[in-house]
Amino acid sequence: MLSVSVIIPHAGGIKILRECLTSLQLSDGVDLETIIVNNGPIDDVDKNTLSILENVHTLRYECNLGFAAACNRGVETAIGKYIFLLNNDALVDENTIRILSDRLESDNTIAACQPKILSLVKEGYFDYSSAAGGEMDIYGFPFARGRVFDTLEEDLGQYEDEREIFWGAGAALMVRRDIYLESGGLDEKFFAHMEEIDMQWRIRLMGFKIMVIPKALAWHHGALTILSGSFMKAYLNQRNSLAMLFRNFSFPVLLRNFLIRGVLDVALLVFSIIKIDFVRLRAVMVSWFWFWGSLPYLIKTRRKAQKLRKIPDSQLLTHLYPLSIAWQYFVKKRRTWKELQAQTD
Numbered sequence: 001m002l003s004v005s006v007i008i009p010h011a012g013g014i015k016i017l018r019e020c021l022t023s024l025q026l027s028d029g030v031d032l033e034t035i036i037v038n039n040g041p042i043d044d045v046d047k048n049t050l051s052i053l054e055n056v057h058t059l060r061y062e063c064n065l066g067f068a069a070a071c072n073r074g075v076e077t078a079i080g081k082y083i084f085l086l087n088n089d090a091l092v093d094e095n096t097i098r099i100l101s102d103r104l105e106s107d108n109t110i111a112a113c114q115p116k117i118l119s120l121v122k123e124g125y126f127d128y129s130s131a132a133g134g135e136m137d138i139y140g141f142p143f144a145r146g147r148v149f150d151t152l153e154e155d156l157g158q159y160e161d162e163r164e165i166f167w168g169a170g171a172a173l174m175v176r177r178d179i180y181l182e183s184g185g186l187d188e189k190f191f192a193h194m195e196e197i198d199m200q201w202r203i204r205l206m207g208f209k210i211m212v213i214p215k216a217l218a219w220h221h222g223a224l225t226i227l228s229g230s231f232m233k234a235y236l237n238q239r240n241s242l243a244m245l246f247r248n249f250s251f252p253v254l255l256r257n258f259l260i261r262g263v264l265d266v267a268l269l270v271f272s273i274i275k276i277d278f279v280r281l282r283a284v285m286v287s288w289f290w291f292w293g294s295l296p297y298l299i300k301t302r303r304k305a306q307k308l309r310k311i312p313d314s315q316l317l318t319h320l321y322p323l324s325i326a327w328q329y330f331v332k333k334r335r336t337w338k339e340l341q342a343q344t345d
Contacts, residue, residue, distance in 0.1 A: 001031045002101045005080030005177070008088050009070035011039040014049060016089045016221065021052040023091040029098035033080050035059065036088075037070040066191035067170065075180055083180055085196070087171040089221035091120070096216040100174040103213050111208035112175040112200060114168030115216035118155060125152045127220040129169035132159035133212035134197065135337075136166050137321040139261045140245040142197055145212075145337040149329050153336055160214045166319050168210055170196035172218035179203060184304060187243070189297070193233065194240040201248045204319070207310040231279050239287035243294070247302040250313045264326060271330075 006024060010017055017036075024034060034053050038045055038060045050056050059073055075083055082101050086092070096115050103113055114134075117127040126132060131146030131153075145165075146153045170186075173196060183202045186195040200210050245258055265284055272281035291298070322344060328334045334343065 001029060002082065002098075002105060003031045003033070003080040004082045004084055004097055004101050004174075005033045005035060005074075005078030006084045006086050006097070007071050007074035007078065008034065008036045008086050009039060009067050009074070010036050010045060010088045011064050011070075013088060014046070017045065018049055018052060020086065020088050020090060021049065021056075023093075024086075024097075025053055026094040027092070027097045028094050030101055031080075032097070033057070033078065035074040035078060037061070037065070037074045039064040039066075039070050066188065068186035068190050068192065068195040069188040071170070072185045072188060075177065075185065078177060081177060083175045083177045085170045085173045085175065087220060089120075090117075090171050091219045092172065093217040096172075096218060097174070099216040100213055103211065104174060104176060107209075109207075109209050110211050111179045111203045111206075112168055112173060113211040113213050114165075114173050115218045116155075116159070116212065116214040117169060117172055117218045117220050119152065120219045120221040122152060125154050127169075127171070128152065128222050129171045129220055130165075130167065130212075132214060133163065133165035134167035134169060135321055136197065137323065137325040138257050138317065139264055139324055139326075140241040140257075141325045142167065142194070142241075143321075143325050143337075148325065148335055148337070148340070151329075151335040158338070162211065162213050162215075164209050164319070165212045166204070166210065167197040167200045168212065169220075171220045171222070179206070179208060182206070183308065187301070189294075190240045190243070191236060193236040194244055198240070198244040198248070201244065202305050202308055204316060205248065205305065205309045205311060229279070231283055234280055234283035235286055238283050239290045242287060242291045243298055243301075246291075246298050247305045250306075250309075253313045253317070260324075264324060268326070 034056045036045055036058045040063055045058050100113050104110055116132050117129055119125045119127045126146030128147055131144040133145045136142045145159045183199055186199050269284055334340050
């Protein structure tokens, strides 16, 4: 059987963690190792919880390392050929881990894959994370088949095709351990949000594919660690997006797209003022201050990312949405993947 190490960052919520482990208990056809990274003293994982599964290990830290660092610490100690990143508020079908690991085993050009991720909050609908496959526009705004900004689609079987995607959510993501480490892993300065997209972008630069395998299923609660609508969530998404764009594009493409991204952010500031959304307004402003203040670090990490490059951006751009997703969504009122795709056909 294939060896898989499940990495679960845990920063509170023993009940949801128990539910997560109970779903893992049913996993069939794989040699499973589970590593729980306990981020801080809140809701320390007790023996009863650990007894749900065999071959469970815990790594305990006195403070919240963030999702990125917690995953990295887990991967460093893992022994499995494949890594399955899993949120503590997510559940998996009994066949999911086997299906994903078998798919990676069947094709060496695939470095990572995700299941179809459905919502535990809104039954029958896609989850907010990467739903039926994460996508991104050329200006760094992520979305997914089944979820565009805050619009969630009902799962009616419209996205059952196995296909190449740009990114899969860290809520439930299978990655080759050797490629994870070679790419540099998750950027720990990101703390949370978009770090998995950033890593998968680098993996793409290395010439590998990312896939969604809808036959594999996961369910996700979402927004239990950093609340939706909070300043911290908006800020982390905004600043990490800027960092990700800066380090991963080739210089010619970066010049054009980063300039337009700046214009879009100015428009977002104006929109936030009109809507009296001071949380978003502050998040955008503070993220740009962070970007300019962190430029030495970003230049250093950009050099590392570009050294991994084995494909040109002309090839990479075919996997990015070529229009502004913000313009399409907020101005043109196109709210689904199929509506967005119709604009590029």
